[in-house]
Amino acid sequence: MKLTKISGVVFDTRRLGAKNADDARDLMEYAHEKGIEVFDISPHFMEGACERVFLQAREELSFEPQISYKFGRVPNASDTAESFSREFYDALGRFRVSAFDMYTVYDINSFETWSDYKNDGEVYETAVELKNRGLIKRLAVVCTLGGDELKEVLSDIPDIDCVFMPVSPLELKARSGAMELCRAHGIEVFALTPLLGGVFRRFPRLLSPIVTPGLSDEQAALRLLNRAGLGLMCAFTKKSEIDMLEAALSDDAPEVKINGDFGSYETFCTACGLCRMCPIKSHVTTLMAAYNAYVASGDPGDMVKHARRAFGEDEYLYNTRKCIGCRLCERICPQGIRISERIEHLRNEAHKT
Ligand code: SF4
Numbered sequence: 001m002k003l004t005k006i007s008g009v010v011f012d013t014r015r016l017g018a019k020n021a022d023d024a025r026d027l028m029e030y031a032h033e034k035g036i037e038v039f040d041i042s043p044h045f046m047e048g049a050c051e052r053v054f055l056q057a058r059e060e061l062s063f064e065p066q067i068s069y070k071f072g073r074v075p076n077a078s079d080t081a082e083s084f085s086r087e088f089y090d091a092l093g094r095f096r097v098s099a100f101d102m103y104t105v106y107d108i109n110s111f112e113t114w115s116d117y118k119n120d121g122e123v124y125e126t127a128v129e130l131k132n133r134g135l136i137k138r139l140a141v142v143c144t145l146g147g148d149e150l151k152e153v154l155s156d157i158p159d160i161d162c163v164f165m166p167v168s169p170l171e172l173k174a175r176s177g178a179m180e181l182c183r184a185h186g187i188e189v190f191a192l193t194p195l196l197g198g199v200f201r202r203f204p205r206l207l208s209p210i211v212t213p214g215l216s217d218e219q220a221a222l223r224l225l226n227r228a229g230l231g232l233m234c235a236f237t238k239k240s241e242i243d244m245l246e247a248a249l250s251d252d253a254p255e256v257k258i259n260g261d262f263g264s265y266e267t268f269c270t271a272c273g274l275c276r277m278c279p280i281k282s283h284v285t286t287l288m289a290a291y292n293a294y295v296a297s298g299d300p301g302d303m304v305k306h307a308r309r310a311f312g313e314d315e316y317l318y319n320t321r322k323c324i325g326c327r328l329c330e331r332i333c334p335q336g337i338r339i340s341e342r343i344e345h346l347r348n349e350a351h352k353t
């Protein structure tokens with residue numbers, strides 16, 4: 001295998017919170033040996049557990065990881081330069097760094113969300129000022145928008161260096177215009193969820209147009225995105241997953257062949273877990289995993305079956321009924337999923353089957 005250093009990959013630490021610090025450190029060391037330099041952390045990942053484990057693991061690392069961090073908030077028009085700065089400096093202090101290598105200031109998952117962000121105004125200006133002072137090296141946003149909406153966003157925030165875009169092989173064609181637009185603005189694009197958080201493993205049929213002897217379908221999917229010029233944000237739980245990625249991106253790996261079109265689907269939940277912040281502690285992620293079965297097959301009976309299996313009948317209904325429709329979860333979902341509508345659909349279908 002010619003390529004031994006993986007480049008353009010960001011280690012998404014969202015699953016580190018379930019490990020102890022020694023195991024997390026071991027995995028980070030291995031990733032670094034393979035050439036992965038940047039580690040992405042959100043204060044929301046596993047309700048802060050990932051940050052805690054990362055900081056403990058970092059204590060005895062043999063290298064200095066580059067840190068990609070985020071403004072950890074639900075969009076709120078009352079955010080001010082002051083509240084943003086306070087949170088930023090607190091995070092710098094917790095990480096004991098003089099600057100963040102990357103900092104995601106906005107999660108723009110709908111044009112409505114963008115309008116709220118725009119109204120708060122001061123946050124972006126403050127972030128740019130911090131960047132100009134060398135406290136942020138690369139400024140990033142997560143963005144699901146395309147076309148004229150994306151054009152408007154990019155002209156509003158000209159100092160953005162990177163965009164994390166939810167893209168897998170299923171959306172590659174549809175998002176090519178958005179990717180081109182970013183590149184025309186000199187912006188680096190990363191595929192936020194290249195393997196949809198395990199969806200392809202659960203529904204392998206989705207990748208059936210990929211025919212590439214010598215690579216698994218997931219490896220071919222990663223290579224396809226890499227060849228399209230995208231950086232990759234990947235979550236790892238074990239070394240073999242890093243090996244799998246390394247083999248997929250190797251110079252020696254076969255080029256990917258596609259036979260036919262990928263289907264067209266509603267957005268899949270990628271199990272990022274950010275909607276666990278639900279104020280009434282509804283099991284949103286399990287409900288959304290059940291809904292994925294419907295997205296994949298188009299048969300509502302599949303999601304009901306999955307939800308019943310995951311919860312049992314009473315708990316399933318209880319979780320759909322207790323949702324108060326506040327939509328806080330939707331404001332934070334990086335995939336822009338209309339979670340409350342999906343929960344309602346799950347509730348209604350329960351009575352039909
Ligand atoms: S809309 Fe429902 S699931 Fe989402 S945060 Fe509100 S109560 Fe929780």
Ligand code: SF4
Pocket residue numbers: 268269270271272273274275276284285288332333334335336337339
């Ligand atoms: S619904 Fe959205 S926020 Fe919740 S787990 Fe899925 S992708 Fe993440």
